[in-house]
Amino acid sequence: MRFADKIALVTGSGRGFGRAIALRLAGEGADVVVNYVRNREPAESTAAEIRALGRRAEIVKANVGDPEDIQRLAEAAREAFGGVDILVNNAASGYIRPVMQQKVKGWDWTMDINARAALFLTQACVPMMRERGGGRVVNISSLGSVRCMPEYVVIGASKAALEALTRYMGAELAPEGIIVNAVSGGVADTGALKHFERADQMLSYSRERTPAGRIITPPDLAGVVAFLCSADASMIVGQVVVVDGGYSVMM
Numbered sequence: 276m277r278f279a280d281k282i283a284l285v286t287g288s289g290r291g292f293g294r295a296i297a298l299r300l301a302g303e304g305a306d307v308v309v310n311y312v313r314n315r316e317p318a319e320s321t322a323a324e325i326r327a328l329g330r331r332a333e334i335v336k337a338n339v340g341d342p343e344d345i346q347r348l349a350e351a352a353r354e355a356f357g358g359v360d361i362l363v364n365n366a367a368s369g370y371i372r373p374v375m376q377q378k379v380k381g382w383d384w385t386m387d388i389n390a391r392a393a394l395f396l397t398q399a400c401v402p403m404m405r406e407r408g409g410g411r412v413v414n415i416s417s418l419g420s421v422r423c424m425p426e427y428v429v430i431g432a433s434k435a436a437l438e439a440l441t442r443y444m445g446a447e448l449a450p451e452g453i454i455v456n457a458v459s460g461g462v463a464d465t466g467a468l469k470h471f472e473r474a475d476q477m478l479s480y481s482r483e484r485t486p487a488g489r490i491i492t493p494p495d496l497a498g499v500v501a502f503l504c505s506a507d508a509s510m511i512v513g514q515v516v517v518v519d520g521g522y523s524v525m526m
Contacts, residue, residue, distance in 0.1 A: 276303055276304030277303045277304065277501070277504075277505050277506070278300055278303045278304040278305035278360075278361070278501075278504065278505075279304035279305075280304070281300075281304065281305045281306070281360040281361055282305065282306050282307075282308070282352065282356040282357070282358055282359050282360050282361070283297070283300045283301075283305040283306070283307045283308070283359070283360065283361040283362075283363065283504075284307075284308040284310070284348070284349075284352050284359050284361070284362050284363070284400065285297045285300070285307060285308070285309065285310065285363040285365055286310045286339050286348075286363065286364055286365050286366035286392070286396070287310060287311070287312075287339075287365045287366030287367065288307070288309045288310055288311070288318065288321055288363075288365065289309065289310075289311040289314065289315075289316075289317035289318035289320070289321055290317045290321075290465070291463075291465040291493060292365055292415060292460065292463070292465065292493045292496055292497070293310075293363070293365040293366065293415075294317070294321045294493065295492075295493030295494050295496065295497040296363050296365060296493075296496070296497045296500050296501075297309060297321055297325065298321065298324055298325065298328075298497070299494065299497035299498060299500070299501050300361065300363075300500075300501060300504065301324075301325040301328050301330040301332070302328055303501060304330070305330065305360075305361065306325075306330050306331040306332070306333075306356055307322075307325050307330065307331075307332050307333075308332075308333050308335055308348075308351065308352045308355065308356070308359075309321050309322050309325070309332055309333065309334045309335070310334075310335050310336075310337055310339070310348060310366065311334070311335075311336055312336065312337065312338045312339075312366070315334070315336065318334050318336075319334065322334050331355075331356065333351065333352070333355040333356065335347075335348055335351045335352075337351075338388075339364075339366050339388055339392035339396060340368075340384065340387040340388040340391070340392060342395060345392060345395050345396050345399055346399055348396065348399075349396065349399035349400055349403070352400070352403070353403060358403035358404070358406060358407050359400045359403045359404060359407075359410065360404065360407055360409075360410050360411070361410065361411045361412075361413075361504050362396065362397060362400045362404075362410070362411070362412045362413070363412075363413045363414075363415065363500060364392065364393035364396060364397070364412070364413070364414045364415065364437075365415040366388060366392065367388060367389050367415070367430075368384065368385060368388045368389065369381075369384075369385040369388075369389060369427075369429055369430035369433065370382075370384065370385060370429055370430075371426045371427065371430070372426055372428075372429075373426050373428070374428050377428060377429055381429055382429055385429045385430055385432075385433045386429075386432075386433050386436065388433075389430065389433035389434060389436075389437060390433045390434075390436040390437045390440060393414050393437055393440055394440055394444070397412055397444060397455070400412075401448065401451075401453060404451075404453050405451060405453075408452065409451065409452030409453055409454075410452070410453045410454075411453070411454050411455075411503065411504040412444065412448075412453065412454070412455040412456075413455075413456055413457065413458060413500050413503050413504060414437050414438075414440070414441050414455070414456075414457040414458075415457070415458055415460065415496075415500075416434045416437050416438050416441075416457045416458065416459040416460075416515060417430070417431075417434050417459055417460055418459060418460075418461055418462075418517070418519060418522070418523055419431035419434055420434035420435040420437070420438050420459065420515075421435070421523075422523065434459075437457065438457055438459075438515050441455055441456060441457040441513055441514075441515060442513040443513075444513070445512045445513025445514070446512070446513055449512045449513075454503075454508070454509060454511070454512055455512070455513060456503045456508070456511055456512070456513065456514050456515070456516065457514070457515045457516070458496060458499050458500055458503065458515070458516050458517075458518055459515050459516065459517045459518065459519075460491060460496045460518050460519065461481065461485070461490065461491050461517075461518065461519025461520060461522045461523070462478065462481040462490050462491075462519075462522070463490055463491050463492060463493060463495075463496070465493065478490065481522060484522055484525055485519070485520040485521060485522045486520060486521035486522075486524070486525065487520030487521055488520075489520065490520065491518055491519060491520055495518055496518050499516055499518050503516065
């Protein structure tokens with residue numbers, strides 16, 4: 276068990292990538308703080324599966340776009356389990372619109388949840404990691420940070436900011452044994468795709484263009500997150516690991 280006696284906090288862990296990550300870490304011994312913001316039922320389901328694995332789960336409703344909620348989420352982890360060893364900044368949101376239809380409100384909302392939250396939730400968790408002798412932070416990005424996707428401009432910009440934060444946090448925190456990296460996932464058939472008008476076309480195109488012969492699944496990405504949280508990845512610092520079956524290497 277690579278994560279026996281470890282505490283993981285995974286934001287947005289009721290469904291999709293976050294759920295898969297929470298279950299993978301629990302399957303390897305971690306107790307998990309399950310976070311959601313709107314729908315409690317999926318979070319309850321994730322927590323139930325974690326408990327079925329013999330691990331503890333604490334469900335916390337918090338909007339990571341709200342600085343007060345960020346502090347409350349970190350304190351809930353301390354109160355429930357005594358601290359945090361692993362932080363996965365997975366929660367994401369955003370306005371899917373063309374460049375010329377974007378608005379200030381949508382920009383602020385997307386940046387606050389997708390980028391700002393990672394910085395300030397990390398700030399809130401680092402003191403607990405120091406107390407526990409080190410830690411791991413993994414930020415979940417996407418290919419839209421470096422490649423253009425339809426109507427993805429604000430989300431892509433927020434993910435680019437997240438990747439820059441990953442480098443800065445990685446460089447600053449590594450001397451304390453707190454290792455920060457990011458995982459950038461390719462297109463996956465998750466609930467997030469329902470917000471795209473051409474979701475079926477995106478899935479079909481991605482399948483055809485992926486050298487591995489299929490699009491990624493949440494467990495594919497969760498496995499790489501688990502690796503980055505392990506001792507084997509202690510010398511990988513401030514990097515963005517792409518998990519896309521080779522899609523992004525094609526012309």
